[in-house]
Amino acid sequence: MCPLTPVEGTYHFDGKMSNKGYALNKMCYSLNAAECREEFSKDEKAYCEKFGLNEAQTAAILNRDIIGLLEAGGSIYYLAKFAGQLKLNMQDIGAIQTGMTVEEFKAMLVQRGQGNG
Amino acid sequence: MAKITAGITTSHIPAIGVAMDNNLEETPYFKPFFDGYPPVRQWLHDNPPDVVVLFYNDHGLEFFLDRKPTFAMGVADKYENADEGWGIATIPPITGETELSWHIATHLIENDFDMTVCQEMKVDHGCTVPMSVMWPDKNYSHIKVIPVAINCERHPMPNPSRCLALGKEFGKAIESFDQDLNVVLFGTGGMSHQLDGQRAGFISREFDLWCMDKLITDPQAIADLSISEIIQRGGAQGVEINMWLAMRGAMHGNLKLLHSNYYAPISNTATGLQLIEHSH
CATH class of the missing domain: 1.10.1220 (Arc Repressor Mutant)
Known part of the structure; x- marks a missing residue:
């Protein structure tokens, strides 16, 4: 496999990151639905737990730490749905x-x- | 026989749809962008397509990471839009087309492009914004659309050369269809932009203008770039130029660039509009 050239300040969303961030992205993807957005906003931590986010991912969600979310395997396309809630x-x-x-x-x-x- | 009458490149930035919903087209921020469109709308009015083949990328509406096709196309008679989660208004269903769609799908798979073929497919802003900006009153229900989704979200993404080759097979398939149809191709998305990371906000006017020139005169020059090179020169989401290449690949006759407009930024993204007439 030919790896992507590292680019400073860029988090290539590849297979490794996609595995790492699967629960996080799945949680963000669920926010397409209005009822899920409501559930998320009532108790963000519980909603993260429901989707099996790890500690770093949950902390980054609660702290609105976008770089932390990227490092934890977030895809910007799904993080955009989280950003929309904010x-x-x-x-x-x-x-x-x-x-x-x-x-x-x-x-x-x-x-x-x-x-x- | 079906003929390809034009290829049109256009941005599909959500902010364009939001601006139209809120009547912001004439504001200083959006005016230079929207001012590019009347000649293209007029051309579409004067040369109405029966079918639009629309190359776009899904941004997490229909396809999630659990099953993410590299190349997917619709063969349905209708496509619904739905809530994308962050506030862009949904638009009325888009009319589909089944006969040419299946003809294309069959041709592609016979020629080694193993598409994911979708009988149901929600279309997101990548598809709906181009329709809304070309037909601002949302009066597009008479246009039959064949949506084609290319993965621009997760690596590995298809090579630019592969997208140009995909387009070539689309062209052959369309022009071998035995009904008299006018087909217009939309290559949507682009141009340079990067949404993620400390490099967010990257825009390269130089790269964009080079792409707009090469798209007409030498698309192979763009197709020769690797995904890595496009990210370096056009930003992480600059990979959306792949949809332009697919559109361009389908046009192998005589080209005439009738209209062109470049404007940046809208939201975090550079925009390019080109109307390319195609004839044999």
């Missing part, structure tokens, strides 16, 4: 991950869109 959009998530303010993150996107930076 009323966070992709710029908010980007700001959290890069340690910027949302305004700084948005400004960076504009700069890059213009071919700068």
Whole structure:
């Protein structure tokens, strides 16, 4: 198998990570359903337990630690569904991950869109 | 015989659908993006397709990690949209098509593309946003859509060269179908973007403009890139260029680029719109 080239600041979601994060992603996937979102918001910890998340995954959910969730095997496509529960959009998530303010993150996107930076 | 009249590339960012739902098209943030679309809508009005073959990627609506096809296509007469979990409004069902769909599925599998063939398939924003942005009043029920989903979510993802080759077989299948149908291809998603990690927010205008040029003149140059190279040059989700390659692969006649628009960013993503007329 030809491994993917490591890219700084990037968590390649491959087979190993998919196995590692399966319970976490399955929990996030369930949040497609309104009744599951309601159950999650009533008791997040219990909901994580129900899906068999490990300690690190549960802690990262409770702490809104997006990088921690990626390290614990989260796929950004499923984490987006978790972010939705927090009323966070992709710029908010980007700001959290890069340690910027949302305004700084948005400004960076504009700069890059213009071919700068 | 069925003929391919055009290929259209378009973004499928959820924020586009949300903007349309909230009448934000004329706001400074969205205007440069939406201003690209009227010529394409007009072309679709003047040259109405009977069928749209729409290449997209599912983002965790129909397919979860438990069973995630590399290449899947629908053969149903209707496709429902559903709650994706974070607030994009669902849209009316999309009309499907069964005869050409099965003809394509049969051709592909006979020619070594072993598709996952779906008689029921919920379609997410990857499919619904392009339909909404092309037919803003959601008046698309007369258009028959064949959705084709390519895995862009979990590695291993199909090589770009494989996606271009898949498109070639789509082209042969469509053009060997013995009904007079006008078929338009949608290559959705892209362009450069990265949602995850400390590298989130990565956009490369240079790479995007290179892709938009090569897509017309030399798609093999894009197809020669590895998935790793695309991630480095276009971001982790830049892999969505695979849908553009599949679309382009199906067009082997004469091409005429009628319209093109590049704008970045919308949300965290660069957007590219191209209307490519196809004839023999």
